[in-house]
Amino acid sequence: MLIARVVGSVVSTQKNGKLEGAKLLLAQPLDLDGKDRGPAVIAIDAVDAGVGDRVLLVLDGKAAMLALDRGLAGVDAAIVGVVDAVDIPGEPARR
Amino acid sequence: MLIARVVGSVVSTQKNGKLEGAKLLLAQPLDLDGKDRGPAVIAIDAVDAGVGDRVLLVLDGKAAMLALDRGLAGVDAAIVGVVDAVDIPGEPARR
Amino acid sequence: MLIARVVGSVVSTQKNGKLEGAKLLLAQPLDLDGKDRGPAVIAIDAVDAGVGDRVLLVLDGKAAMLALDRGLAGVDAAIVGVVDAVDIPGEPARR
Amino acid sequence: MLIARVVGSVVSTQKNGKLEGAKLLLAQPLDLDGKDRGPAVIAIDAVDAGVGDRVLLVLDGKAAMLALDRGLAGVDAAIVGVVDAVDIPGEPARR
Amino acid sequence: MLIARVVGSVVSTQKNGKLEGAKLLLAQPLDLDGKDRGPAVIAIDAVDAGVGDRVLLVLDGKAAMLALDRGLAGVDAAIVGVVDAVDIPGEPARR
Numbered sequence: 001m002l003i004a005r006v007v008g009s010v011v012s013t014q015k016n017g018k019l020e021g022a023k024l025l026l027a028q029p030l031d032l033d034g035k036d037r038g039p040a041v042i043a044i045d046a047v048d049a050g051v052g053d054r055v056l057l058v059l060d061g062k063a064a065m066l067a068l069d070r071g072l073a074g075v076d077a078a079i080v081g082v083v084d085a086v087d088i089p090g091e092p093a094r095r
Numbered sequence: 096m097l098i099a100r101v102v103g104s105v106v107s108t109q110k111n112g113k114l115e116g117a118k119l120l121l122a123q124p125l126d127l128d129g130k131d132r133g134p135a136v137i138a139i140d141a142v143d144a145g146v147g148d149r150v151l152l153v154l155d156g157k158a159a160m161l162a163l164d165r166g167l168a169g170v171d172a173a174i175v176g177v178v179d180a181v182d183i184p185g186e187p188a189r190r
Numbered sequence: 191m192l193i194a195r196v197v198g199s200v201v202s203t204q205k206n207g208k209l210e211g212a213k214l215l216l217a218q219p220l221d222l223d224g225k226d227r228g229p230a231v232i233a234i235d236a237v238d239a240g241v242g243d244r245v246l247l248v249l250d251g252k253a254a255m256l257a258l259d260r261g262l263a264g265v266d267a268a269i270v271g272v273v274d275a276v277d278i279p280g281e282p283a284r285r
Numbered sequence: 286m287l288i289a290r291v292v293g294s295v296v297s298t299q300k301n302g303k304l305e306g307a308k309l310l311l312a313q314p315l316d317l318d319g320k321d322r323g324p325a326v327i328a329i330d331a332v333d334a335g336v337g338d339r340v341l342l343v344l345d346g347k348a349a350m351l352a353l354d355r356g357l358a359g360v361d362a363a364i365v366g367v368v369d370a371v372d373i374p375g376e377p378a379r380r
Numbered sequence: 381m382l383i384a385r386v387v388g389s390v391v392s393t394q395k396n397g398k399l400e401g402a403k404l405l406l407a408q409p410l411d412l413d414g415k416d417r418g419p420a421v422i423a424i425d426a427v428d429a430g431v432g433d434r435v436l437l438v439l440d441g442k443a444a445m446l447a448l449d450r451g452l453a454g455v456d457a458a459i460v461g462v463v464d465a466v467d468i469p470g471e472p473a474r475r
Contacts, residue, residue, distance in 0.1 A: 001309075001327040001361060003295075008183035010098075012151060015176030016141045016162045024096075024151075026127075026181065032311075037324055039132055042096040042151060046301045046359065051184055056297060056309075056327060060346030060361035061155030067301045067359030074141065074162030074175045076096060076155035080359045081300030086311065088293035089336055103278035105193075107246060110271030111236045111257045119191075119246075121222075121276065134227055137191040137246060146279055156250030169236065169257030169270045171191060171250035198468035200383075202436060205461030206426045206447045214381075214436075216412075216466065229417055232381040232436060241469055251440030264426065264447030264460045266381060266440035286404075286422040286456060288390075317406075322419055331396045331454065341392060341404075341422060345441030345456035352396045352454030365454045366395030371406065373388035374431055 002029045002037075003083060004057040006049055010042055018073040025049065025079060027057050032086065043077035044068055056081035097124045097132075098178060099152040101144055105137055113168040120144065120174060122152050127181065138172035139163055151176035192219045192227075193273060194247040196239055200232055208263040215239065215269060217247050222276065222284070233267035234258055246271035287314045287322075288368060289342040291334055295327055303358040310334065310364060312342050317371065328362035329353055341366035382409045382417075383463060384437040386429055390422055398453040405429065405459060407437050412466065412474070423457035424448055436461035 008026040012019075023045040031037040041059070046067040049055050057079055058064050064078035085093045103121040107114075118140040126132040136154070141162040144150050152174055153159050159173035180188045198216040202209075213235040221227040231249070236257040239245050247269055248254050254268035276284040293311040297304075308330040316322040326344070331352040334340050342364055343349050349363035370378045388406040392399075403425040411417040421439070426447040429435050437459055438444050444458035466474040 002324075003327065008181060010151070010181050011179040012176035013179055014142060015151070016173075018162050019175055024176075026183065031324060039097075039126060042098065047299060056295070056300070058346075058359060058361050061153075061158030063346030063350065063359050063361040065158065065161070066350070067303050074153060074158055074173065076153045076158040078301075078359065080304055081297035081309075084296040084298055086293060086295050088311065103276060105246070105276050106274040107271035108274055109237060110246070111268075113257050114270055119271075121278065134192075135222060137193065156248075156253030160253065160256070169248060169253055169268065171248050171253040198466060200436070200466050201464040202461035203464055204427060205436070206458075208447050209460055214461075216468065229382075229411060232383065251438075251443030255443065255446070264438060264443050264458065266438050266443040287419075288422065317420060332394060341390070341395070343441075343454060343456050348441030348445065348454050348456040351445070352398050363396075363454065365399055366392035366404075369391040369393055371388060371390050373406065 001056045001058050004029045004055055006051050006053045006055055007040065008051060016074050022072055027079060029057065041077050043079050044075050046078045046080050047082060049079050049082055054083045055079045056083060096151045096153050099124045099150055101146050101148045101150055102135065103146060111169050117167055122150065122174060124152065136172050138174050139170050141173045141175050142177060144174050144177055149178045150174045151178060191246045191248050194219045194245055196241050196243045196245055197230065198241060206264050212262055217245065217269060219247065231267050233269050234265050236268045236270050237272060239269050239272055244273045245269045246273060286341045286343050289314045289340055291336050291338045291340055292325065293336060301359050307357055312364060314342065326362050328364050329360050331363045331365050332367060334364045334367055339368045340364045341368060381436045381438050384409045384435055386431050386433045386435055387420065388431060396454050402452055407435065407459060409437065421457050423459050424455050426458045426460050427462060429459050429462055434463040435459045436463060
């Protein structure tokens with residue numbers, strides 16, 4: 001998984017039936033200093049995250065779909081956790 | 096998923112039987128400002144998208160195949176939604 | 191999928207039993223102008239393609255294996271179609 | 286798999302139920318000279334590794350989940366071994 | 381698959397039970413001229429390859445695990461063939 005920041009959301013009315021009811025969030029991967037790292041991706045929320053949260057981002061179809069509620073499919077990315085802190089021994093905790 | 100623009104289509108008469116009836120679209124991934132991001136890919140349409148649409152692009156074999164109609168296989172990318180808007184708090188909606 | 195050119199083939203006598211009978215082709219991904227894009231990969235032929243053909247290249251284990259004949263496995267790339275034309279509205283067809 | 290160094294851990298209280306009980310480690314991929322190679326990722330510990338260990342890092346959803354205890358899912362990376370030595374003939378063993 | 385050179389091996393005593401008995405090889409991907417291409421990876425041997433061999437390297441969890449003996453799992457890369465020659469029409473065979 002990558003650490004990412006939820007920076008927005010995506011609205012899609014005309015979508016595949018397997019995605020009905022999915023909450024589409026825009027997640028920007030971060031490096032350990034909290035800076036943007038590569039492009040933002042669209043991920044399905046599997047943990048009730050919101051804009052501004054620092055989260056755990058899964059990038060794998062099978063893993064993402066297993067984390068989601070029964071009935072959702074056709075998905076290759078999911079948000080599976082909200083990060084409280086990153087602890088690196090010898091450095092202050094990054095909350 | 097990535098946000099992409101449908102920029103064209105691909106014609107293939109001699110193709111694997113698992114792909115019979117698939118609509119092959121050429122999808123160009125975009126960044127948040129709407130500019131091209133990396134190379135275009137061929138994706139199967141799973142939402143009745145057309146050239147010019149801004150779409151949700153899935154890049155994972157299992158996820159793409161689950162989004163498609165029964166009988167299609169051998170596919171690693173699918174278009175699963177048409178994007179109405181990308182909402183980033185503090186910025187105007189990008190429609 | 192990516193568009194690629196078949197540029198050669200690979201001979202391997204000592205190979206895993208799951209690959210017996212597989213035709214190993216060397217596929218060079220192309221950009222929309224027909225130029226090389228990134229490194230060549232080894233893919234299993236699933237559509238009776240030959241050297242010189244412009245093809246559809248699948249890069250995903252599950253998708254590649256589903257496109258192949260029963261009994262082949264241990265494969266992460268397959269050639270699933272021969273491209274007749276790439277149609278981009280407003281530009282001449284690229285055949 | 287890649288060789289990586291465990292450099293820290295991640296605390297996440299609000300997480301998907303499929304991740305309950307998972308130990309989230311921060312793994313930094315290394316090159317053969319022991320230098321950082323690309324960005325750090327979050328991986329689930331499947332071998333009782335700790336901070337400072339040089340480890341084998343799996344980056345694939347299905348592979349990572351198969352290595353973990355029954356009940357964990359929604360995971361795309363796992364630590365599956367502690368590296369004792371890398372042996373390259375003609376060079377001193379890298380322990 | 382990629383063409384790679386086996387350049388060494390990895391010793392791991394403390395490893396996940398799904399990897400017991402696996403032979404861990406260090407594989408360096410090559411370009412068509414035989415030069416290093418990107419970083420080396422750790423792959424499980426599924427074809428009795430040895431150091432110095434030019435091999436076919438599979439990079440996909442499901443594909444790699446299907447090529448291995450029953451009982452091995454938690455693996456995202458495997459060596460599935462030894463390359464005898466790469467034939468590119470119009471060029472001398474690269475053995």
